[in-house]
Amino acid sequence: MVTTETLDHTFQHPWSKIALASWHKYPHPSRPDVESVDLIRRDFDPKTGVLFTTRLMTIKYNAPPWMSRFMGKSPRAYFIEDTMIDPINKRMVMKSRNATFDSILVLQEKITYTADEQNGEWTKMKQEAKVTAFPYLVSKKIEEFSVKEFTQNAKKGRDLMEQAVHKIEAMNMFA
Numbered sequence: 001m002v003t004t005e006t007l008d009h010t011f012q013h014p015w016s017k018i019a020l021a022s023w024h025k026y027p028h029p030s031r032p033d034v035e036s037v038d039l040i041r042r043d044f045d046p047k048t049g050v051l052f053t054t055r056l057m058t059i060k061y062n063a064p065p066w067m068s069r070f071m072g073k074s075p076r077a078y079f080i081e082d083t084m085i086d087p088i089n090k091r092m093v094m095k096s097r098n099a100t101f102d103s104i105l106v107l108q109e110k111i112t113y114t115a116d117e118q119n120g121e122w123t124k125m126k127q128e129a130k131v132t133a134f135p136y137l138v139s140k141k142i143e144e145f146s147v148k149e150f151t152q153n154a155k156k157g158r159d160l161m162e163q164a165v166h167k168i169e170a171m172n173m174f175a
Contacts, residue, residue: 003131003143007154011123013165015090015115018123020173021164022092022113028160031153033060035076051085057096067142070104070135077101090115105142106132109150127154 116122133142
């Protein structure tokens with residue numbers, strides 16, 4: 001079975017600030033589960049101005065005891081995040097997927113940031129999650145738990161983005 005969730009949000013900040021702030025969200029004390037974010041690939045297309053990156057995220061996984069039986073004893077999960085940043089068209093797309101536990105659970109996330117068509121000083125965000133679990137008899141329960149975690153972490157992520165914007169403003173990166 002597959003469970004999906006889509007969230008929309010508008011940041012009252014220009015796209016350029018959101019695009020820069022996305023690189024300053026982690027590490028952060030309010031998300032101690034995100035242990036590290038490492039850039040492992042970067043490609044720039046000088047003809048189009050588009051930047052492509054791949055990052056490895058290490059997350060301390062806090063599964064409930066009933067789910068830990070399937071996930072094993074490792075407290076860490078690894079995610080691969082591929083990002084495309086197109087500053088000319090003011091579009092950033094971040095796609096992530098788990099690299100561990102994928103025989104039990106596949107979690108795919110896509111976040112798209114675009115300039116708001118109604119207000120050019122604001123940024124629209126569309127966040128989509130697709131969860132597929134495989135253990136027979138408990139797949140639905142794993143998917144429901146994972147979507148609930150996604151929704152809670154998405155709220156924290158939006159709050160962190162706001163804090164990251166204030167951080168780059170305080171650093172006078174847009175002075």
